[in-house]
Amino acid sequence: MGKSLRRIGLVLVCNLLLTGCWDNIDVSESHYVTAMGIDRAPDGLYELTFEFPTPILTGQNKEGSGGGGGGEQKSVAVVTTKGDTLYTAARNIVEKLARKVIPSKMELLIINEQVARDGLMEVFDFMERQQDTNMVANILLVKGATAKEIMQVESLQEKIPSQHLMKSIKVNQDNLGTSKEARVIDIIKEVGLPGRDPLLPVIEIEQRAEPLKVKDLGITGSAVLKDGKLVGYLDGVQTKSWLLIEHKGKISLYSVPLAEAEGNAVFEVISTKATKKVEFLHDDKPKFIIELKVVGNIGESQVSIDLTQPERLTSFKAQVAQIIRKEIENTLLTSQQYQSDIFGFGSLIYKKHLTQWRKMQDNWAELYSKAPYEIEVTVQVKRSGYTRKSIEVK
Incomplete structure (x- = not known):
């Protein structure tokens, strides 16, 4: 009888150890976001564009893709959703993909200049409130184009286009000095600091092409903020x-x-x-x-x-x-x-x-x-x- 009880106890302990964490995430049921773009659509709604490394669920509605070229399989998928608030638009992507979206690996946030002129406080509040958001992600402001257009760009050097963009920002700051790096958390701190206004790096489309590639873009100059709103630009x-x-x-x-x-x-x-x-x-x-x-x-x-x-x-x-x-x-x-x-x-x-x-x-x-x-x-x-x-x- 004693041996039987010990065996039952051992089985129960093993079951407890093998159940995993209570908040365990099944990667097969999730998508990791590598970049996100924020636009203001003509109808006044927020338009969010997400970059996901492939593979993505077959048969889902894709607004565009980047990475690779020709007939090769794309290394990322780009999906767009809308909403009257940023939170609503973000929740709509979950419904569209039928999978959990995880922002902890997001490394780049791209913001349209109209969104910045309207004010970035709502964007920063959204970023801070989202669970597992990567607050050290780089941030870029798009001038003369939409964030969605930049998100759909292809790269000849990197499988994930957003990584190519981030490297371009750093190379520019370190070797040319005509642009600067900025992280989400740093900009939020500067906006809240008395007597200090931040700058954001600026990206533009220098040459229209089909398909658009990173080499067709230019990262130079800075966007000037005041009270969390875009008020102008500095050149390189x-x-x-x-x-x-x-x-x-x-x-x-x-x-x-x-x-x-x-x-x-x-x-x-x-x-x-x-x-x-x-x-x-x-x-x-x-x-x-x-x-x-x-x-x-x-x-x-x-x-x-x-x-x-x-x-x-x-x-x-x-x-x-x-x-x-x-x-x-x-x-x-x-x-x-x-x-x-x-x-x-x-x-x-x-x-x-x-x-x-x-x-x-x-x-x-x-x-x-x-x-x-x-x-x-x-x-x-x-x-x-x-x-x-x-x-x-x-």
Whole structure:
């Protein structure tokens, strides 16, 4: 009798151990989202477009697909749904696919500019409330097209097109400096931070083609937000200036005209150190101060001039500093026109001069737009290349 009870107990314990987790997800009954696009349809409804790695259920309604080419089987399926709210549209995709949709592996969120102009707070609220949403997903704003069009793009390099787009964003920021990376969680934090307005990377269709491929797209410039709404854009050069001040870019290139001859030299920025300050004038109005120290190399000279000579090198550094200063000034003035504090001067006041901030926070947009400024740029050249002067053909 004792042995029988022990056997029964052992069977019960094994059954408990083999039942699995209570919230176990059957992958055969689920779809993992790799990217999502948000548009505002002509009828005013939200239109959500989802990218799923294939295989997908046979016979389901597909709005488009990406990856691969020709007669090859597509590596992703793109499915679109609508709803009067984002939540309703997201729930409709479950009904359409007859499977659970899991957003934990979503790596890219693409937003149409009209949605951004209407305001992104509803989008961010939706993202935060969804269970298992990947809040560190990259975010892109589409200019002059719909998110659905971008979601249907094909890639010649990656099986999943959204991964190609994400790599393009990072390569651009690190090597060209004309665009920036942005994660959903970081933008949400910046929107809620006093005295700070965020930027979003921008993607456009540069060349219409059928089918549309990643190479037909351009990722450059930034979308300027204010109070969670799109108010304008920075171009690639202005974005590069912002990256220099915020220490976000790794490499920036400047073509510098040489006064001594007809030709240019290329200055490559390899590191920066920026300091932002706010001074208060006699009427307690703010004055912005930006101090930037730039270290770089002379990568190329088109003319035969010895840039290792001290007087010529000094002149060259002054030219570089002037170019960078003008570009930073242009970026700051543009942000003042938008009344969008993309450099976070208001945040500095909030952190260091809370009493002052409380007096001016309700009128900060106007104060920011009219604030005087001072920009100082110093340049250091580590080396002028492997040759003392450009090679001259004789």
